[in-house]
Amino acid sequence: MNEKNFAEAAAKMVTDAFALKCDLSVLVEDIYDISFWRYIIESVRPDLKDKLDFPVPCSKGTRGKDILKKYKDFISDKLIICIDSDCEYLYKNNTWYMDIRYIYNTIVYSVENFKCSPLVLNEVCKDITNRTYEFNQLFEDISLKISPLFYLWIYLKKDGHSKQFEGIINNKKLEEVLDFNGTNFDNLNDNVNLCQAIEHRSNTIIEAIKAEMGESWYELVIAEIIPDFKRELNEQYEIDERDVLQFFYGHAVLEKLVEPLMKKVIELLKISERDLIKQELKQASEQVRKETIERFNNSSSQDLTTKITDSFKYLIDRTSNKPIEKIKQKLKQELST
DSSP: HHHHHHHHHHHHHHHHHHHOOOSSEEEEEEEGHHHHHEEEHHHOOOTTTTTOOOOOSSSSSOHHHHHTTTEEEEOBBTTOOOOHHHHHHHGGGTTTTTTTTTTTEEESSSSSHTTHHHHHHHHHHHHSSOOOOOHHHHHHHHHHHHHHHHHHHHHHHHHTTTGGGGTTSSHHHHHHOOOTTTTTOOOTTHHHHHHHHHHHHHHHHHHHHHHHHHOOHHHHHHIHHHHHHHHHHHHHHHGGGGGGGGOHHHHIIIIIIIIIHHHHHHHHHHHHHHHHHHHTTTOOOHHHHHHHHHHHHHTTOOHHHHHHHTTTTHHHHOOOOOOHHHHHHHHHHHHOO
């Protein structure tokens, strides 16, 4: 479609939304993103509950950032765009969706990263097992292990070297770095084994990059360029090396690390809770212990995948996550009643 066609399509979306008794049309990259953006918009504008339309902006049904970019000149308080940042603003100049009225981005890598917050994962553990788990320290440790690779990865993109290293560092490789499966995690204190495995995989990629570019180039980048780059990210975007998992490739974090890790943690917490029930009811009859454990098993049989999928709601309902608060503030300023 040419520019005129996109203008007409945008106008039709607004008209169609009105016909559906909706007050706002929201363009998102994928159908899986709808629940996140619906929830965060409605948290800022409760009056828009059940009045949001999510039209398909392409006849093929596909969306994606490139498609949504075609509509950037036709947005308004009746038609907005919501996308994953993919952290492009860290390495691209003049990213088309940054600081534009009625265009909202995740700030972190993607919607998936919000489902991987220590806070929300701990809430999921409490909902299912009545017990907590210390994700904060674990995720800080993992972030520190992968931070050298993260900063180097972003720098290579920023400096225009990313294509040269496509065979060494890419999304597939980042998934392999965080892959929980195959690591030794047999009890709730096995964090060290997991962190060591991740660090080893990360360092393997760094060594491959060093071998490709040469020792002198690598030492220059690591000693002089990366420290300044780290300071820049911290000062401009509040990205600390302990928070790198928020800005790392979202699908890798969610699918390769968080989902299998949570499955194991929940399994271990259930065992711990059953043992506690047995201990607390050791003076009770066998029948009472059996019935109590059976009730716990029933209450803890919730679907973990669904719980994680919806877990971002814990963040939106609180004020402890800086990227979420930035998104909400922009929505409040631009979509005021």
